[in-house]
Amino acid sequence: MRAGAFRAEAPVAPILSVRGLTKRYGGRVGCEDVGFDLYPGEVMGIVGESGSGKSTLLNCLAGHLRPDAGEVLFDLGKDGMRDTLALSEPERRRLARTDWAFVHQNPRDGLRMTVSAGGNVGERLMAVGARNYGAIRASALDWLGRVEIAADRIDDRPAAFSGGMQQRLQIARNLVTGPRLVFMDEPTGGLDVSVQARLLDLLRGLVRDMGLSAVIVTHDLAVVRLLAHRLMVMKGGRVVETGLTDQVLDDPQHGYTQLLVSSVLQV
Amino acid sequence: MAGGAAMGIWAKKKDQAMIELSGVAKSFTLYNQGGAAIPVMAGAALSVAPGECVALTGASGAGKSTLMRMIHGNYLAASGRIVVGGLDVAAAEPREILALRRHVLGYVSQFLRVVPRVPTLDVVAEPLLAVGVPVEAARDRAAALLARLNIPRPLWDLSPTTFSGGEQQRVNIARGFAHDYPALLLDEPTASLDPGNREVVLELIEAAKARGAAILGIFHDAGARARVCDREVDVSAFAVAP
Numbered sequence: 441m442r443a444g445a446f447r448a449e450a451p452v453a454p455i456l457s458v459r460g461l462t463k464r465y466g467g468r469v470g471c472e473d474v475g476f477d478l479y480p481g482e483v484m485g486i487v488g489e490s491g492s493g494k495s496t497l498l499n500c501l502a503g504h505l506r507p508d509a510g511e512v513l514f515d516l517g518k519d520g521m522r523d524t525l526a527l528s529e530p531e532r533r534r535l536a537r538t539d540w541a542f543v544h545q546n547p548r549d550g551l552r553m554t555v556s557a558g559g560n561v562g563e564r565l566m567a568v569g570a571r572n573y574g575a576i577r578a579s580a581l582d583w584l585g586r587v588e589i590a591a592d593r594i595d596d597r598p599a600a601f602s603g604g605m606q607q608r609l610q611i612a613r614n615l616v617t618g619p620r621l622v623f624m625d626e627p628t629g630g631l632d633v634s635v636q637a638r639l640l641d642l643l644r645g646l647v648r649d650m651g652l653s654a655v656i657v658t659h660d661l662a663v664v665r666l667l668a669h670r671l672m673v674m675k676g677g678r679v680v681e682t683g684l685t686d687q688v689l690d691d692p693q694h695g696y697t698q699l700l701v702s703s704v705l706q707v
Numbered sequence: 708m709a710g711g712a713a714m715g716i717w718a719k720k721k722d723q724a725m726i727e728l729s730g731v732a733k734s735f736t737l738y739n740q741g742g743a744a745i746p747v748m749a750g751a752a753l754s755v756a757p758g759e760c761v762a763l764t765g766a767s768g769a770g771k772s773t774l775m776r777m778i779h780g781n782y783l784a785a786s787g788r789i790v791v792g793g794l795d796v797a798a799a800e801p802r803e804i805l806a807l808r809r810h811v812l813g814y815v816s817q818f819l820r821v822v823p824r825v826p827t828l829d830v831v832a833e834p835l836l837a838v839g840v841p842v843e844a845a846r847d848r849a850a851a852l853l854a855r856l857n858i859p860r861p862l863w864d865l866s867p868t869t870f871s872g873g874e875q876q877r878v879n880i881a882r883g884f885a886h887d888y889p890a891l892l893l894d895e896p897t898a899s900l901d902p903g904n905r906e907v908v909l910e911l912i913e914a915a916k917a918r919g920a921a922i923l924g925i926f927h928d929a930g931a932r933a934r935v936c937d938r939e940v941d942v943s944a945f946a947v948a949p
């Protein structure tokens with residue numbers, strides 16, 4: 441091991457910096473005054489009961505929803521930290537194709553159902569400028585393999601896949617371009633337990649090998665314990681508690697978190 | 708060996724503490740059971756130097772495991788300083804604590820908590836991979852530890868989820884000793900082990916001390932404690948009247 445690796449490892453600059461993010465739907469609160477810094481290689485889990493604002497927050501972060509107030513600063517490398525809400529529409533679309541990925545809870549929202557599995561993956565590569573057919577197909581095959589979809593299914597449409605396979609295909613489609621930041625809304629929701637375990641293995645491996653940063657919304661505390669470095673607990677649109685994942689789960693400081701932790705099976 | 712170079716910075720002079728606590732307080736507030744704060748300790752202080760093994764003692768429920776978990780960052784200290792290898796765990800960011808756990812601070816908990824589906828050999832090798840040791844070297848080291856702790860070879864490729872309590876505990880120990888951490892927390896490492904395996908664990912602890920690790924341990928086994936520990940800290944001394 442390199443001397444000083446421990447110090448050197450903690451990077452100084454966040455990849456995402458969020459301040460005062462607020463979104464209302466008429467009189468109803470979506471999320472309110474949310475702020476945090478996410479560092480490269482960090483996975484943050486967002487938990488909270490149904491309606492607590494998790495998806496609203498995620499969609500505001502990813503630029504799918506326009507917040508009423510606040511800022512979302514993203515590290516654009518040489519251009520420094522830029523407020524993504526102030527980017528032009530083409531700039532934001534480019535970001536969504538290159539540096540960001542968004543994994544929807546329902547794979548149908550993140551896939552093109554009428555295009556083959558290979559096409560779904562290849563399309564993302566073409567969107568960032570890949571033109572060589574052989575290279576695109578090879579890359580698609582490689583990624584289908586990584587998400588454990590057999591090579592002979594490459595020309596099938598996702599409509600012919602099971603829910604778990606569709607979800608894995610959606611992940612391949614999103615990660616093939618090597619994004620730096622991934623947003624996921626209930627990536628394992630609605631999948632049976634053994635499929636869930638395989639998907640979690642896959643995600644853990646990708647985070648470790650690609651050094652991804654990720655924000656993951658889920659109901660499942662077993663999932664966050666395995667996947668998330670840190671946790672944010674939401675209630676009524678507000679953040680009630682944040683911290684190291686195992687600390688928040690094993691020594692929750694807020695009454696709401698205690699309820700959340702005690703009302704599910706321990707992992 | 709893994710961690711060898713890191714020791715250069717983290718193993719300080721013999722008289723300088725690797726683990727140093729002062730004014731540490733902890734209480735639990737169970738909001739769904741009346742919401743009263745139950746104080747467990749206050750003013751807790753101790754220090755552990757490189758090469759030293761210190762025992763935490765005190766009756767059941769005195770707060771030994773709680774104190775250890777606060778040092779690990781798993782429980783949140785209400786106040787005080789918990790400095791490990793220069794980092795104040797009580798005030799650190801999650802990513803700083805995770806980096807500390809990877810490189811500096813090992814922890815053998817009372818019970819193994821495993822990721823489903825991961826084979827035993829990989830469970831033990833993982834802490835080495837996390838600090839950048841190449842796969843082959845990490846697996847060799849993991850295999851050597853599993854063999855030394857008498858885990859039968861056919862079990863190495865299986866997930867430890869279905870192992871016996873004693874087998875799981877030995878996997879846990881192998882994992883905790885895989886990387887040469889400069890600081891180690893051991894919660895009942897010899898509990899539920901037969902004499903042969905108990906001896907192996909005590910030898911591992913002695914070897915860790917010899918290479919300069921600072922160790923804090925909980926041992927109900929008085930013989931084990933007398934053999935490997937240099938001093939005792941009685942946690943009851945930090946008790947607060949409820």
Ligand SMILES: Nc1ncnc2c1ncn2[C@@H]1O[C@H](COP(=O)(O)OP(=O)(O)OP(=O)(O)O)[C@@H](O)[C@H]1O
Pocket residue numbers: 465468469470488489490491492493494495496497
């Ligand atoms: N398009 C919308 N129009 C009006 N209200 C909305 C809209 N979307 C969400 N809300 C409301 O905002 C609040 C937060 O919803 P959100 O979808 O963010 O919750 P969530 O935490 O993701 O819940 P779940 O776990 O059920 O997915 C809820 O009260 C919801 O009814």
Ligand SMILES: Nc1ncnc2c1ncn2[C@@H]1O[C@H](COP(=O)(O)OP(=O)(O)OP(=O)(O)O)[C@@H](O)[C@H]1O
Pocket residue numbers: 690691735747765766767768769770771772773774
């Ligand atoms: N997560 C928790 N929530 C609430 N109370 C807790 C929690 N963890 C520990 N405690 C309480 O803190 C006190 C100290 O417990 P701890 O486990 O630290 O004792 P110990 O000295 O390790 O005992 P033993 O020798 O039996 O292992 C006990 O009263 C216990 O009930």
Ligand SMILES: [Mg+2]
Pocket residue numbers: 494495496
């Ligand atoms: Mg939602």
Ligand SMILES: [Mg+2]
Pocket residue numbers: 771772773
């Ligand atoms: Mg205990």
